[in-house]
Amino acid sequence: MRMNSVALPLAALLAFQAAAQPAAAPAPARSSAEIVAAAPASAWARVPDDALLVMDLANGATVLIALAPDFAPAHVRNIRALAMARWWDGTSINRVQDNYVVQWGDATEKKPLPPTLKLPVAMAYERPLAGLDFRPMPYRDVFARQVGHVGTWPVAVEGGAAWLPHCYGMVGVGRNEAPDTGSGAELYAVIGQAPRHLDRNIAVVGRVVEGMEHLAALPRGTGALGFYEQPAQRIGVTRVRLAADLPAKERPAVEIMRAGTPDLDAWLTTRANRKDSFFIRPAGALDICNALPPARRVPAR
Amino acid sequence: MRMNSVALPLAALLAFQAAAQPAAAPAPARSSAEIVAAAPASAWARVPDDALLVMDLANGATVLIALAPDFAPAHVRNIRALAMARWWDGTSINRVQDNYVVQWGDATEKKPLPPTLKLPVAMAYERPLAGLDFRPMPYRDVFARQVGHVGTWPVAVEGGAAWLPHCYGMVGVGRNEAPDTGSGAELYAVIGQAPRHLDRNIAVVGRVVEGMEHLAALPRGTGALGFYEQPAQRIGVTRVRLAADLPAKERPAVEIMRAGTPDLDAWLTTRANRKDSFFIRPAGALDICNALPPARRVPAR
Incomplete structure (x- = not known):
């Protein structure tokens, strides 16, 4: 079985699947990259243009962020209003704390917010599970009763509530001590081991779907909490x-693999049970933060 | 109770403890930083000079790595021999894969290994739990039956075996497909969400205890697996x-907080139940990869 899992070329596998498995059975012998490459258009959901944030940095990098209105509707409404008002233009990345977050916004904390914002935003860091097509993974989680996916999102579930976990690449809304102080103007992306203790304490509003490598490689700030000590160290937005x-x-077109498809099921199974010739002992488990569905530019079809 | 958890200044807390809790009770009202600052010398174990690797990079950074001979004795023996032979001098960081690893060694893969190495190293990616003073944490883990600490190390346990988990900052031995091909000359440090699927598939030999921010902020390689495509992109070692x-x-002196002390117990409890005024909902849980014991330079005493 170990032998089979690596010996078949992709073409042979696909032929075998077509002949013997016309339905939806996952194909654990394929690598996760092969599963992504072979997934049909129906396995992907395009990120809507009004839920895709395009952030250009002064160092030439572009970062794409998919927004999650189903999980943080009020914050996403404000983020859209801030983008429409061009509020972030001329702001900066002000904080890079190793193994934690990159944070951007107005370094002066004095720039007036646009009147289109609805403030304050009531605390709403989880939502009812009811109404969501939640697809649980059969693996334990440290922080929630169950983890899995809803649409293109990783989701944690407990006691009838659902929320987006603080995984590498997820984007949240910075706030002060009072829970309703996060306007959406101050955002951060997770750049280290998932700080899941923030789950349900902060609004998670999206996920970096392209350009994480530019945020994660920024020089760490040497001030408290990783803030840059010199204004010149900040990276312009x-x-x-x-x-x-x-x-x-100019619109980037991004798609993310959808939960409930045989392709994402196969991808998850393969990630939990790596059987290429390198692995002696497949884990038989997968952390939700290693299970963010594949995202990519929409290919020509 | 929420109020109490943030209102007492440290001095008052310590006085309260001295009066009312002379034994070993954890003090959840203190922040983790306060617990570290107040921990007595007896809470710390100095990293032995023959288990501390000092790596200087051409960009001026220095990285300190504590080695784990109790968990990877044969690989650590080889790593010591490589350092004694000055084998890494003039090598380079060749691979930086976002959300995964930074890897260094001989880019040519042709530099002769010193004759003092014992090769091949038999596969030994776990060790018996028996004989270890294992202190379990009372929280779930995705990949192992139990997680906790032994001495200054994070440890995963299952079926009578114990191993070092692939957490952010942990250092492992690169190898080819055959399990005995990891000499110790090719090392990597984890720079993203813990790739725990590598647990028990590769030798974990230590932990970066200073300078992680220099490794994690390196530009990501654009070649396959994050290898730098141009030799000039490599960072000299x-x-x-x-x-x-x-x-x-010139010897750096580093110490790490020890398991089995009231100080580490309090630190872990506080990390799992953050109660400062920012937190609405303490997690009541802690991932082993967010629970690497505090490390620091030995202060003047």
């Missing part, structure tokens, strides 16, 4: 737009 | 020594 607000030909 | 092999006054 030159422009933040919703994709919907960009000219059509 | 100018010198790697055991602290024991440095002149006494």
Whole structure:
């Protein structure tokens, strides 16, 4: 079985599948990369243009963030309003704390917020599980009763509530001590081991789907909490737009593999049970933070 | 209770403890930083000079790595021999894969290994739990039956075996497909969400105890697996020594908080139940990869 798991070339596997498994059975012998490459268009959900944030940095990097209105509707509404008001243009990345977060916004904390924002945003860091097509993974989690996926999102579940976990690449709303102080203007992305203790204490509003490597490789700040001590160390945020607000030909098109498809099921099973020739002992388990569904630019079809 | 947890200044707390809790009770009202600052010398174990690797990079950074001979004795023997032979001097960091690992060694893969190495190293990616003073944490783990600490190390346990988990900052031995091909010359440090699927598939030999922020902020390689595509992108490794092999006054002195002390117990409890005024809902749980015992330079006493 170990032998079979690595010996078949992809073409042979696909032929075998077509002949013997026309239905939805996962194919654990394929690598996760092969599963992604072979997944049909129906396995992917395009990120809506009004839920894709395009952030250009002064160092030339672009970061794409998918927003999660189903999990943080009020915060996402404000984030859209901030982007439409071009509020982030000319702000900066001010904090890079190793093994924790990269945070951006107005370094002066004095820039007036646009009048289109609805403030304060009531604390709403989880939502009812009811109404969601939750697909649990059969693996333990340290912090929640169950973890799995809803649509294109990793989700943690407990006691009838569902929330987006603080995984590497997830984006949240910075706030002060009072729970309703997160306007959406101050955002952060997780760049280290998942700080899941923040779950249900902060609004998670999305996920970096392209450009994480640019955020995670920024020099760490040497001030308290990783803030840059010198203004010159900050990285300029030159422009933040919703994709919907960009000219059509400049709009990036991103898609994410959907839960409930045989492709994502196969991808998850393969990630939990790596059987290529390198592995002596497949884990038989998968952390939700190693199970963010594959995201990519929409290919020509 | 929420109020009490943040209102008492440290001095008052310590006085209260001295009066009312002379024994070993954890003090959940203190922050983890306060627990570290107040821990007595007896709470700390100094990393032995022959188990501390000092790695100087061409960009001016120094990285300190504590070695774990109790968990990977044969690999640590080879790593000591490589450092004594000055084998890494003039090698480089060749691979930086986002959310995964930074890897260093001989980019040519042709540099002869010193004759003092014992090769091949038999596969030994776990050890018997028996004989270890294992202190379990009362929280779930995704990958192992139990997790906790032995001495200064995070440890995963299942079926009578114990091993070091692949957490952010842990250091492992690169190898080829055959399990006995990891000489110790090719090392990596984890820079993202814990790739715990590597547990028991690779030798974990230590932990970066200072300088992680320099490794984790390196530009990501754009080649397959994050290898740098141009030789000029590699970061030179100018010198790697055991602290024991440095002149006494150049030797860094590092200590790590020990399991089985009231201080580490309190630190773990506090990390699992954050009650400062920011937190609405303490997690009541802690991932072993967020529970690497505090490490620091030995202070003047």
